[in-house]
Amino acid sequence: MSSLKDFAVKGDKKIKLKQFATAPDDSISKEKIIRKTQENLEKMERFQDRLYSEGKEGLVLIFQAMDAAGKDSTIKNVMRGLNPQGIDVYSFKQPSGEEAAHSFLWRAIKCFPTRGKMAIFNRSYYEDVLVVKVHKLYETAKMPNRCKQGNVIERRYTDIKNFEEYEYNNGYRIIKFFLNVSKDEQKKRFLERIDLKIKNWKFSSSDLKERAHWDEYMKAYEAAINATATKHSPWYVLPADKKWYTRYLVSEAVLDVFKKIAPQYPELEEDAQQRLQADRECLIAEDNSR
Numbered sequence: 001m002s003s004l005k006d007f008a009v010k011g012d013k014k015i016k017l018k019q020f021a022t023a024p025d026d027s028i029s030k031e032k033i034i035r036k037t038q039e040n041l042e043k044m045e046r047f048q049d050r051l052y053s054e055g056k057e058g059l060v061l062i063f064q065a066m067d068a069a070g071k072d073s074t075i076k077n078v079m080r081g082l083n084p085q086g087i088d089v090y091s092f093k094q095p096s097g098e099e100a101a102h103s104f105l106w107r108a109i110k111c112f113p114t115r116g117k118m119a120i121f122n123r124s125y126y127e128d129v130l131v132v133k134v135h136k137l138y139e140t141a142k143m144p145n146r147c148k149q150g151n152v153i154e155r156r157y158t159d160i161k162n163f164e165e166y167e168y169n170n171g172y173r174i175i176k177f178f179l180n181v182s183k184d185e186q187k188k189r190f191l192e193r194i195d196l197k198i199k200n201w202k203f204s205s206s207d208l209k210e211r212a213h214w215d216e217y218m219k220a221y222e223a224a225i226n227a228t229a230t231k232h233s234p235w236y237v238l239p240a241d242k243k244w245y246t247r248y249l250v251s252e253a254v255l256d257v258f259k260k261i262a263p264q265y266p267e268l269e270e271d272a273q274q275r276l277q278a279d280r281e282c283l284i285a286e287d288n289s290r
């Protein structure tokens with residue numbers, strides 16, 4: 001049975017996306033995986049409580065994928081059991097006028113949580129080396145020519161890598177998921193979105209236009225993953241044809257990073273402990289004086 005480390009990319013060697021499975025092996029029991037996911041979600045809840053109480057380290061989970069790979073439903077599942085007060089979700093769409101008028105990391109930096117909290121990014125600044133690369137969108141951006149010349153995308157990889165290390169050095173951990181859906185499964189899910197009235201809203205003709213660039217997107221993902229995977233900020237290339245399996249692996253990765261953070265409930269100083277005892281006695285005395 002494969003384990004999380006089979007899907008982790010940490011920058012020590014270059015990967016080929018083709019070598020990563022899009023579905024679980026037949027030997028994997030769905031019932032067992034669903035049970036383990038539930039156990040993991042419960043553990044995550046306990047870790048998040050400690051993360052929040054300690055307030056020392058922030059955690060950002062980035063989800064990237066082709067359309068219909070299951071980003072939304074995976075995020076919904078990760079959120080189950082977590083305390084909404086300690087986590088925010090942000091979706092990165094086509095940049096607004098204000099966003100496009102800033103440097104490309106700007107809108108993401110604004111979404112970084114305070115330490116102790118978590119954030120989930122549904123798409124992210126990685127779009128600026130994915131869709132922007134595939135369609136060469138930087139060519140029409142309102143920027144000086146020097147920003148459009150040479151290898152714009154390579155420079156952005158460096159910016160991203162430096163940015164993620166900067167965040168790490170400031171008490172943040174960023175982990176990145178690529179939900180690796182097959183082209184056949186995407187077709188099935190698109191057809192379902194077209195055929196099922198309640199799913200029509202999820203489909204747009206532009207999704208088909210992007211599908212036509214599938215191979216270019218795979219190359220862009222592969223290059224971005226290889227250029228930005230590091231020990232501190234790894235990528236996970238997760239099989240996404242079966243949602244129950246993707247959810248399990250995401251929960252494993254989140255638990256793994258929680259274990260690295262190892263958050264602890266704050267321990268009170270001696271005088272604060274004494275104050276607590278004094279307050280306790282006050283409360284008990286209330287009962288006695290009734």
Ligand code: AMP
Nearest residue numbers: 067092093094095123127128131132137
């Ligand atoms: P969705 O997540 O399916 O609602 O779609 C959001 C769309 O916004 C996707 O097609 C993304 O590729 C696109 N998008 C996100 N960020 C950028 C960006 N920086 N530049 C251009 N398009 C983007």
Ligand code: MG
Nearest residue numbers: 067068204207
């Ligand atoms: Mg879409």
